Amino acid sequence: MHTSRYLLAGSFAILCLVSCDHRDAGLDPRTENTSVFREIATLDLGGTAASEISAYDPLSQRIFTVNNETVPKVEVLEYSTANGLVKRAPIDVSALGGVANSVAVSNGKLAIALEATNKQANGSVVVVDTRTLAIQKTIPVGALPDMVTYSPDGRYIVTADEGEPNDAYTVDPVGSVSIIDITNNYSVKTLTFEAFDSQKATLMANGFRLFGPKASLAQDVEPEYVTISPDSRKAWVTLQESNAIAEVDLVSGAILRLWPLGTKDVSLTINAIDPSDRDNKIALATWPIKTFYLPDAIAHFEANGGNYLITADEGDTRAYGGYNEEARISTLTLDPVAFPNGTMLKDPANLGRMVVTKSLGDTDGDGDYDVLYGFGGRGFSIINAATGQRSYFSGKTLEEKVIAAGLYDDTRSDDKGVEPEGVTVGTINGRPIAFIALERADAIAIYDLSDPANPQFRQLLPTGDAPEGVHFVAAGKSPTGRSLLIVSSEGDGTVKVYQPDFL
Structure with a gap:
């Protein structure tokens, strides 16, 4: 719908790159404007599910x-100012x-998280050379590895193994x-x-939510997303359906703590929502209900000498043939x-139209x-990485920004609203900048996190x-x-690349 606008913006930015590029010097000395990102390239890889998660390799200058x-595959894309994004032969993983x-990249090695053909069986991580595309290693991990990442020092590959049940809810891994230690032969x-x-x-x-039928806590927990500290010693893992975060010691290989995340009180003005897709209006208001945060993506950042986590509080439900927790309040x-x-x-x-859980209340x-x-x-949310305490929650303010921009989808008011799903944090001009993917607003919200409380x-x-993957590439790489900023959108199968203007 916005193709012409994007093409114009992309063309403008590419012209600017041709005249202003300082690649030979490494970093451009000018200050980047974090309030003005523009699209510089886009590529359509197909339809729904054709573009989910992306990673960039600075050694081969490829996007995966x-x-x-x-069929399951990993696309290989190359970018240049002259040609934009160009698709090369993909990595076919359908036989694996x-x-x-x-996907994640470190030191010329691409890690691919691959679930088993039987989704409830153990999955694997496939390691591929980013330049030759040759498979170097296949490592078994837990059931349904949903997210993979490298530690900053490149030593560890860490996966969140979701372990979802089958549809009948008779098999629940x-x-x-x-934790894969590359230095110890994987x-x-x-x-x-x-x-x-x-x-x-x-x-x-x-x-903390524990509600799957006949499930132990170990079965009910479904790890979703991982972030790792800059010193590569700790990881934090969202347990989305459980409404919690796990703190993990990567060096000793132990889960240290579980942090329940509590609930949002919608009766408070700061937490107002629009709960109806049938009221013919967009109106945020208070209501006598609570909601679980249920974060999807998580990212670590440093600010004011402290360590923090930011979570995209998407929400998720269990809706299977054998068990469905969802109900509309009218019922x-x-x-x-x-x-x-x-x-x-x-x-x-x-x-009446709002979807809530039958499992509690x-x-x-x-x-x-x-x-x-x-x-x-x-x-x-912003959470203190040392204590697990929430330092900040955006309340209604994020949806207010979306409404003001004319991007709010009222058909989703009854079910998770703008649905923040992905988040990453990059350092620009020495400041932590967050990029939050809003699945139902088809937008990225950009925030400066220099003051974690504000x-x-x-x-x-x-x-x-439906943007799902948000991947930041530092100027030096x-x-x-x-x-x-590389954005992969699941709904229309596009990959888009953005960069900031200069001040």
Whole structure:
């Protein structure tokens, strides 16, 4: 729909690159403007699922993008100012297992997270030379490796092994985190969560979710995304469906702590939402409900001498043939004391259309709901990496930015709103800059995180349909000599490259 606008913006930026490129000098000495990113290249790889997660290799100057539209493969893209993005022969992984879920690059080695043909069986990480595209190693990991990343020093490959159940919910593998030590001949240690079973009552009292039918805590935990500290010693892993973060010691190979994330109180003005897709308007308001944050992506950053985590609080549900926790509020019996205006709330123009969980909320066990719990924070959180305490939550402000830009999709008001899914943090001009992918707004929200207690909004950047992968390339490793943002959009199969203007 916005093709002509993107092409014009891309052409302008490419002209600027030709006249302003300082690649021979390494870094351009001018200051980059984090409030004005522009698209400089785009490539359509197909339809839905043709572009999911991307990684960039500065040695080969190639972008690697997961493409599962037809057969599992990893696209190989090259960028130049003269030709834009050019697709080369892909890496076909269809004979190696099931779907490719994620990619990461370090020191000329591409790591591909590959689930097994039987999704509940153990998956693998395939390591490929980024220049020759030859497979160097295949390492077994846990069930359904959903995300893969390298430690900053290149020593470790870490995967979040989601361990989802089958559709009938009769086979539910344990969730796990796999640590591969490259320096020890790619030895692997897969960590599971049985040790935390004795803590489940305390964890649940603080907002940890444990609700899969007949599932132990180790089975119910589904690791989603990993970030690693700059010294490569610790990792933090989102446990999305459990509404928690796991802290992991990479050196000793141990899960140290689980941090329950609590709930967002929508009765507070700062947390107002629009819960209806049937009210013919976009209106943020307070309601007598709570929502779980349920983060997807997570990224580490440093600011003011401290270490922090930023999470994209997307929300997720379990909706299988054998078990479905979802229900619309209009279908539930509400406790008349807790909700004296229950009939009004169940109106489709109010809360009636909102999707909540059936797994929790009947606090007295009498068959009606005393508390209502929805899915997703509809924003982002900043968490102290040392204590696990939330330092900041965006509340309604992120959705307000999207509404003001005319990008809010009211058809998603009943179900997770703008749905922040991906996040990465890059350093620009010595400052931590966050890029948050909003799946239902088709946009990237850019924030300066220099003050973790008060992030500063910089730009809302339109993208392809349903951006999932956001990958930052520092200016010193970029083929243009400027910072780059690579965005992979699952809905329309596009890869787009953006870079900032100069001040």
